[in-house]
Amino acid sequence: MxxxxxxxxxxxxxxxxxxxxxxxxxxxxxxxxxxxxxxxxxxxxxxxxxxxxxxxxxxxxxxxxxxxQLTEWEKIFANDILDKGLVSKIYKELIKLNTQKMNNPVKKWAKDMNRHFSKEDLQMANRHLKKCSTSLIIREIQIKTTGIRYHLIPVRMANINNSGNNRCWQGCRERGSLLHCWWECKLVQPIWRTVWSFLKKLKIELPYNPAIALLGIYPRDTGMLFQRDTRTPMFIAALSTIAKVWKEPKCPSMDDWIKKIWYIYTMEYYSTIKKNEILPFATRWMELEGIMLSEIRERQISYDFTHMRTLGDKTDEHKEGKAKII
Structure with a gap:
């Protein structure tokens, strides 16, 4: 009072x-x-x-x-008149928070996929969330999609609204689980098949597996892990394109997917320029560049692609700058 x-x-x-x-x-x-x-x-x-x-x-x-009832934190700060022992009480509460078991989203994905992920698989998925892109904006897309399972789904909305309608919003009439909305839906499958056809053009043989596209869990093969940087932007672009038509009964647009890859390229391009890491960036994107440009010309996609032409020039400038320093 x-x-x-x-x-x-x-x-x-x-x-x-x-x-x-x-x-x-x-x-x-x-x-x-x-x-x-x-x-x-x-x-x-x-x-x-x-x-x-x-x-x-x-x-x-x-x-x-x-x-x-008062929480433990309210009891500490409201009831303790003296500061004696206050630091110790705060420390004990922080220790309790640190030892609490947090929900692991990868384990939830494993349950959805009816699979068992090993400790190495879980570590690979966590590394993928942290290092999937040099750009924070692009990492945010991946983290929202699979890291925190950000998007609402029909099954969850049916539970919230106490409704029996948990069918997929895209009109396939199947149960709208999270795995179904991202991977299994027949309106989503065409874009994933296109991603895998692009991989074949890059001479990358990869199992058709949702764990690879959604979580970044690859087979334990040195070559596949080495080429991971080339494939990751394609998967993130596909996830972003699917999210764009999340509640609409239509297939994700292939043109939108190519534009999103280019958007990812733009963000990573300026991020690497700022960090002066153009050579690793060029190595990662050079193979994908030719295929994308041919698709753009074939589909006559309207978009601003002018900055891509400077990739080779910037790489040469970087090499010349390092040579001058030496």
Whole structure:
């Protein structure tokens, strides 16, 4: 009650008659009591202090808050008058938070795929989330998609709304689980097949597996792991294109997918220029560049692709700059 900014005399009167905290005051019915003793007590108090206390204690938000139990953090900071031992109590609470088991999204994906991921697979998926791109914006797409399972799905919305309609929003009439929306839906499959056809053009043989595209869990093969940087932007672009038509009954556009790859290229291009890491970037994108340009000319896609032409020039400039320094 001391936080209500009322006079000390009013607080003392209330503590004597109704209790020492707001919870006791709310359950004492002091504000509704019309007995002679209650009227005399109210007459001793300042009128505006009485109105302030009664209006605060009868508010719906205040009533709901006073009914709940205090959390451990509230007990530490509200009940401890002295600072003695405060640091130790805070440290113990932080240790409890650190030892709590957190939900692992990769394990949820394993359950959805009806698979068992080894410890090495889990580590590979976690590394993929952290290092899938040099650009923070691109990493955000991957983290939202698979890291925190950000997107709402029909099954989850059916549970929230207590409804029996958990069918896929894209119109295939199948159960709309997260794995179905990202991979299994017949309207989503065409774009994944296109991704794998691009991989074949790059002479990359890869199993047709959702764990690779969604989580970055590759077979334990040195060649596949080495070429991972070339494939990852294609997978992230596909995920972003699918998310664009998340609730629409249509197939993700192939043109949108190619534009999204180019957008990823643009973000990584300027990110690597800023970090002066153009050579690894050029190595990663050079193979994909030719195939993308041929698709762009074939499909006559309208987009700003002018900065890609400078990739070879920038690589040469970087080499010349290093030679001058040496």
């Amino acid at each position: 001391k936080d209500l900014n009322v006079r000390q005399e009013a607080i003392k009167i209330l503590e004597e008659k109704a209790g020492k905290n707001l919870f006791d005051f709310a359950h004492s019915n002091f504000s509704l009591n019309t007995s002679l003793e209650a009227r005399e007590t109210k007459a001793k108090m300042n009128y505006w202090d009485l109105i302030k206390i009664i209006s605060f204690c009868t508010g719906k938000e205040t009533i709901s808050k006073t009914k709940r």
